[in-house]
Amino acid sequence: MRRASVFSLLLVLLLLAWVTYVQAVEGSGFRDNSHNERTAISQYANPLGNIMAGGKPITGSTATTGDLKFKRTYQDGKVYAPVTGYASQSYGSNQLEALDRTVLDGSDSRLKNPLEALTREPSKPGDVMTTIDPAVQKAAYKGLGNNTGAAVALDPETGKVLALASTPSYDPSAFSGSGTSDQKAWLKLSKDKDQPMLNRALRQTYPPGSAFKLVVAAAALEDGLYSSVDEPTKSPDPYRLPGTVTDMKNENASAPCKNATIRTALQYSCNTVFAKMAVNLGESKLGAEAKKLGFDRSELDIPVRAAKSVYPSGMDDSQTALSGMGQFDVTATPLQMAMVSSAIANDGKLMKPYEVDRTTDGSAGALDRTDPETFTQAMSESTAKELRSAMQTVVQKGTGTNAKIPGVEVGGKTGTAQHGENNSGNPFAWFVSYADDGSGHKVAVAVVVEDSDAPRADISGGGLAGPIAKSMMSAAVDGGAAS
Template sequence: MNRTVRRASVVILALVLALLGRVTWVQVVEGQALAEDDKNRRNAIEQYGHPFGDIIVGGKPVTGSSEVNSGDLKYKRTYTDGSLYSAVTGYSSQVRGSTQLEGIYTDVLDGKDDRLKNPLNLVTGEHTKPGNVITTIDPKVQKAGYSALGDKKGAAVAIDPDNGEILGLVSTPSYDPSKISGSDESDTAHWNKLSADEEKPMLNRALRQPVPPGSTFKLVVAAAALEDGLYSSVDERTDSPDPYTLKGSSTVLKNESASAPCENASIRTALRYSCNTVFAKMATELGADKVREQAEKFGFNNEKQDVPVRAYTSLYPKKMDSAQTGLSGIGQYEVTATPLQMAMVSQAIAHNGKLVDPHMVSKVQDSGGSTLQSYEDGDAEEVMSEDTASQLRSAMGTVVNEGTGTNAKIPGMTVGGKTGTAQHGVDNSGTPYAWFTSYAKNSEGKQVAVAVVVEDSDAARAEVSGNGLAAPIAKKLMSAALG
């Protein structure tokens, strides 16, 4: 063999070895990643090649599967009352993937979860029957909230305080996931329309739209003051001038009503009339660190609030001067909260100071109804003493019976709440957010905690209030939950 042939042979051998090495690398090292890549068409063909399992609400499926007449994707997702439950289910699209419960439990709902497989499936290669996801949502509560919000932009959350079960999770405006679940032109057109809509109907406002909580945050400040011992009871008079100049600034803070008895008012009276001066001064006296500590016990600044859909973080700022701390005491400055978060505040107050992790899935089951995973009562954590919780319930009752929250009264039930009207935008130019957070208890001892925010409505700016817009919605959710 001459030198030229030998060199050519070496080069060819090197190329063959390189090719074998690359193939081995792709199969062994990159194979799993390539198999799971969203752009791998085979994944979509497998996922949409069989009927899905279902998401269950109130014992009935709110999802389904429809056989497609053409193409290699044989089935697509369908939804019953899609707009009503989209904040719970999310969507499953042949083209755009899955979100929320559809996304979190994809492997259960399409049969790929290893817990669903049996030895016969492994031998025959037969497709595993998919499982189902059982939610905690009460259809009566969900429908009541969705109907009450109507054309308004906003959200509502209802929670059972005793076990953390989310009974209602509503976001408006909404959308029908059935219209974007396929891959034809109409699905694409509807997706483009939703994506371009300035009202953002696909945004889950209940979990993923933190906004200034306004005066509903005064409950957090009141809890901090009672827990710290700054005041011994909700009926002790405070040291609160009216008006109040924010410490370290020349900004004079006034109250919504000049006739409200806010000067040196007790916590009960200050909640009843929603006195800004009292709670701004109280937050300043406590200091940002103590208010933040109490807020974080309720769930603020938690970056991993999963229900199991991850909620956006509700924020209590970590760096503020005295004036900013005062504004934070009335739920302004850079304080933000989701409706879920403010429902959690009322939840802990209603449950004797213990916060139970909120969740909207109770069980994951296989096709035969056997439980694969159970989410019983969430973990409970004490965020305030029983005495503090009892006093706050009493003061919230005064708000509903005699104060700014009278539109939430329900005959035959004990109801407590707190209104809020939160300013936002450049120089507070935006339409204020109307808030209401509350709890209710019926004669049988059953309870519910609720939070409602109305971001926008057809009401004139001067008519926007927590009692006028949000409290009637909360009342309907509470009534539906307690009968």
């Protein structure tokens, strides 16, 4: 009896120790496990807080039957999906819905009221106030239309993300519940070859093509290779790639690219000029400037993490030449190219992009707030001024005339990037630009059209992406009065 009692006591002590360990150490893991139904029941027991754009909610909650009493709803779900992400009773959440989950479901400790411990009432959920400008966001989504692509707009002076659009898109409301229709919607979206749930603005990288020539020009001016955008570059046409017998030519054979200035080379998008410029600078100097502008950063969170944009290393001279026109293994997200334009528009200072202005306690009280933060001094003020002047020439009388806005200073650069085996795929059409209405409204934009219905011969950055950028810039400056 004594031995049995001692043994039983030991078992009780071991059980108590194990329960204590589970609660104290493993408790959070079990609580946050996606298979824990209690977590979902708790999360959806009450209406969620809202994600806001322009001071108005772009999300909501609606009552359901069953254990999960409320499910998420979305206003203009396809327009804002790249911003909000999704919150699903069956499939979890992503993007802002996931990153700010505790604020939105009321479990954040900062939302707790001491009286709630006595009344056992749930905490009031908080809201997430984004930096998104609804007019710019809708202009981006409407402009992209049925094309596959993405568009980003930034406030150059603060880094605020004003628009983040990706097409084709999806409506997160379609699978926010746990019914059969939600399961069918999720399965359909998951199998869609066009990948509507891919956030192309942040998570997809593309060869930037001629839009990357802005980075090359910045590096050349910063290095002192040329004193201004109006100094002749002593560039041949055609240009023989170093170490090869291949002559690089320009798309427009009649363009005045021989010995062209940077201004003229950007206006006519002279491949020969920037290929030679890249070789003269060398991979190291060009890569250093690209890094200042955000390339090769593996952890760029806005707070949703963006994919890494890459300027390659270990290239020979001919490959470096190709990188000078945004080809070879150069890749960039639309966010990254908007950052390039943003730095130029902001006198060379690149502000860190962010899409959440603040989180609140559901009323006027802010839980936290994002302050503008300098990312890098990407180039000197004089270099930025020179590049703005050259970009204005591109819009006034170059390849970017489709982006003109009367009464507004607009600068831009087009890009048509080859891709696929032996360049077999339809080119990607880019337009990178900025607008300044002179009264305190500035915006930097990047648009890429990945796939469209246009014939291959008609695909160009100025023709496809330029008008989209124009509509976004018009919406951003002076409330669209300039459009």
